Amino acid sequence: MKNYEIRLSGSGGQGLILAGIILARAAMYDGFKVTQTQSYGPESRGGSSRADVIINNREIYFPEATNFNCLLALTQEACDKYLFDLRDEGTLIIDTTFVKNLALAADNTYELPFTEITQERLGSPISTNVVSLAFLIKTTGIVSPEALEESLRYTVKPAFVSLNLRAMELGFELADNYGK
Amino acid sequence: MAKVVKEPKAKKKSEKQKADSKKKVIAPEITPEVPKEEEKVAAKPESKIKELQAKRDRKTVIMQGNEAVSYGALDAGVNFFAGYPITPSTEIAEILAAELPKRGGVFVQMEDEIASICAITGASLAGAKSLTATSGPGFSLMQEGIGFAKITETPCVVVNVQRLGPSTGMPTSPAQGDIMQTRWGSHGDSPAIVLYPASVKESYELTIRAVNLSEKYRTCVVLLMDEVIGHMRESVTLPDLANVKVINRIKPTVPPHWYKHYDENQKYLSPLASFGEGYRFHVSGLTHDSHGFPTNKSTEAAEMMDRLRKKIVYNIRDLVQIESHEMDDAKIAIFAAGITARAAKAAIAMARYEGIKVGLLRPLTIWPFPDDAVRKMLRDKDIVIVPELNQGQLIREIRRLTKDKSESEVVAIQRANGQLISPQDILRKIKEVC
Numbered sequence: 001m002k003n004y005e006i007r008l009s010g011s012g013g014q015g016l017i018l019a020g021i022i023l024a025r026a027a028m029y030d031g032f033k034v035t036q037t038q039s040y041g042p043e044s045r046g047g048s049s050r051a052d053v054i055i056n057n058r059e060i061y062f063p064e065a066t067n068f069n070c071l072l073a074l075t076q077e078a079c080d081k082y083l084f085d086l087r088d089e090g091t092l093i094i095d096t097t098f099v100k101n102l103a104l105a106a107d108n109t110y111e112l113p114f115t116e117i118t119q120e121r122l123g124s125p126i127s128t129n130v131v132s133l134a135f136l137i138k139t140t141g142i143v144s145p146e147a148l149e150e151s152l153r154y155t156v157k158p159a160f161v162s163l164n165l166r167a168m169e170l171g172f173e174l175a176d177n178y179g180k
Numbered sequence: 181m182a183k184v185v186k187e188p189k190a191k192k193k194s195e196k197q198k199a200d201s202k203k204k205v206i207a208p209e210i211t212p213e214v215p216k217e218e219e220k221v222a223a224k225p226e227s228k229i230k231e232l233q234a235k236r237d238r239k240t241v242i243m244q245g246n247e248a249v250s251y252g253a254l255d256a257g258v259n260f261f262a263g264y265p266i267t268p269s270t271e272i273a274e275i276l277a278a279e280l281p282k283r284g285g286v287f288v289q290m291e292d293e294i295a296s297i298c299a300i301t302g303a304s305l306a307g308a309k310s311l312t313a314t315s316g317p318g319f320s321l322m323q324e325g326i327g328f329a330k331i332t333e334t335p336c337v338v339v340n341v342q343r344l345g346p347s348t349g350m351p352t353s354p355a356q357g358d359i360m361q362t363r364w365g366s367h368g369d370s371p372a373i374v375l376y377p378a379s380v381k382e383s384y385e386l387t388i389r390a391v392n393l394s395e396k397y398r399t400c401v402v403l404l405m406d407e408v409i410g411h412m413r414e415s416v417t418l419p420d421l422a423n424v425k426v427i428n429r430i431k432p433t434v435p436p437h438w439y440k441h442y443d444e445n446q447k448y449l450s451p452l453a454s455f456g457e458g459y460r461f462h463v464s465g466l467t468h469d470s471h472g473f474p475t476n477k478s479t480e481a482a483e484m485m486d487r488l489r490k491k492i493v494y495n496i497r498d499l500v501q502i503e504s505h506e507m508d509d510a511k512i513a514i515f516a517a518g519i520t521a522r523a524a525k526a527a528i529a530m531a532r533y534e535g536i537k538v539g540l541l542r543p544l545t546i547w548p549f550p551d552d553a554v555r556k557m558l559r560d561k562d563i564v565i566v567p568e569l570n571q572g573q574l575i576r577e578i579r580r581l582t583k584d585k586s587e588s589e590v591v592a593i594q595r596a597n598g599q600l601i602s603p604q605d606i607l608r609k610i611k612e613v614c
Contacts, residue, residue: 021413025242028415034242036413042267042351061526062603063412063519 005065010074013045015129020051026151035063127167134171246271252387259285260308262299269341272313293318297325307454327366329400353598354407392427501544510539526603567593
């Protein structure tokens with residue numbers, strides 16, 4: 001892998017920075033060099049929020065994603081704002097619960113109502129971040145599923161491990177069945 | 181309030197480790213007849229090393245810049261922290277609040293930043309290795325206290341994780357607006373040692389260096405950070421504790437009645453006694469004589485001011501650190517610090533791919549400014565680009581040192597809107613000027 005840039009974007013409270021940390025740690029377990037940066041407002045919920053993860057075999061100079069290989073957008077605002085910085089061959093993953101209009105159809109676009117599905121299957125929308133992250137990892141194959149599981153176990157508080165592992169399985173399942 | 185500094189933990193551990201590993205080898209040879217005891221001796225070091233590794237595994241980990249500063253402080257032997265949490269430096273206070281008490285250190289959350297700097301200065305005079313962490317608004321409040329630490333020659337470290345200013349500005353956005361403040365923020369001529377890391381690993385290393393330099397030169401050292409470096413996570417492998425070099429202040433060897441609190445020896449570094457050790461001295465922010473008592477004599481004032489100045493100018497070689505990246509054949513040079521230097525490195529890789537010869541000069545110590553190195557390295561370059569996240573601070577120093585270059589040969593990229601300068605911004609400028 002030469003250089004892989006991922007932007008996870010949405011609004012504050014959706015757990016995107018946590019998802020970024022989980023992804024970064026998983027990439028580290030797979031032996032890559034990795035940086036994770038973030039941008040968020042002073043508020044704890046609402047406002048726009050994003051996490052950038054850069055994965056590389058070699059030293060990473062600039063830690064912010066400028067030209068992404070993969071964009072995850074969980075809100076309309078985030079999708080509109082960052083869509084045009086996605087590379088031509090990049091992967092776009094959107095949550096159709098909130099993203100209703102797509103200004104530009106990329107070749108590799110994956111559309112699923114992640115928040116709705118998570119609410120339905122797990123009883124609460126709180127683990128949408130992990131569901132969509134697991135989906136992202138399975139579809140792009142940037143890190144191994146085992147590394148993701150290990151990273152989840154390490155990063156998440158013990159009380160929430162089982163919930164998050166179920167969310168991960170759900171994400172994998174959605175990816176496997178996508179388009180079928 | 182503070183505890184007397186014992187041997188630093190890092191050193192202690194490494195010595196123990198060494199001693200233990202020796203035991204492990206020697207033990208079976210010396211006592212082959214008493215297997216039970218031998219077992220114990222052999223088992224002990226193993227479990228200890230394991231315990232150490234479990235506590236702080238030096239494997240590759242995901243770590244935040246602020247976390248690295250906290251662990252750097254602990255490994256450098258810091259045992260006193262007083263501060264007031266402020267974004268983007270909060271994690272440092274958070275981690276040290278949890279870790280210091282475990283290691284016999286003291287954590288105090290103060291009512292504000294003025295009290296914080298005073299508390300760490302006081303703790304240091306009582307023998308502690310002390311540190312505080314803040315951001316722009318707090319750093320402005322600390323200026324008077326920093327001046328006091330400098331004139332009283334009391335070792336302490338202030339970490340300033342910069343955010344966009346002036347005033348409370350944008351708490352979660354990066355800026356490099358405090359570069360001049362770290363040098364000239366406090367009134368009067370005073371020495372300044374300021375270190376500027378550009379990665380998580382460097383944050384760890386330069387925190388240790390900041391504590392070491394403060395102890396060695398008896399002054400307040402500032403560690404200047406970018407919001408992005410403080411908050412970003414990176415995969416890092418920290419050096420083993422055995423490889424961490426820790427410097428402690430020189431203690432007086434003379435009998436108490438001979439002790440001078442400000443004593444010149446050959447390299448302008450004088451021994452420092454702590455309160456409560458039997459040495460008598462006075463601490464005052466007024467211009468003072470060698471025992472610390474206020475003076476109005478011009479000769480004594482000159483002597484004191486000279487000592488403060490010479491501490492820095494006589495030791496430039498020890499203080500200055502600068503990184504030169506792809507500079508040998510470069511026609512265009514970029515001078516940048518912190519996160520902007522990382523954008524520059526990415527831009528250089530792209531420019532070189534297109535055949536444009538560009539290099540980077542990055543100061544790790546920004547004050548004292550690396551005058552000689554900059555002059556020498558930039559002499560034969562056609563154009564110097566100075567990108568920075570402010571309205572023009574580093575570029576003043578570069579203009580001062582490149583008098584032979586015309587205005588158009590020293591090019592600025594300046595931004596103060598909470599956004600980073602990206603590699604593409606720098607690349608565009610490189611193409612514009614070449």
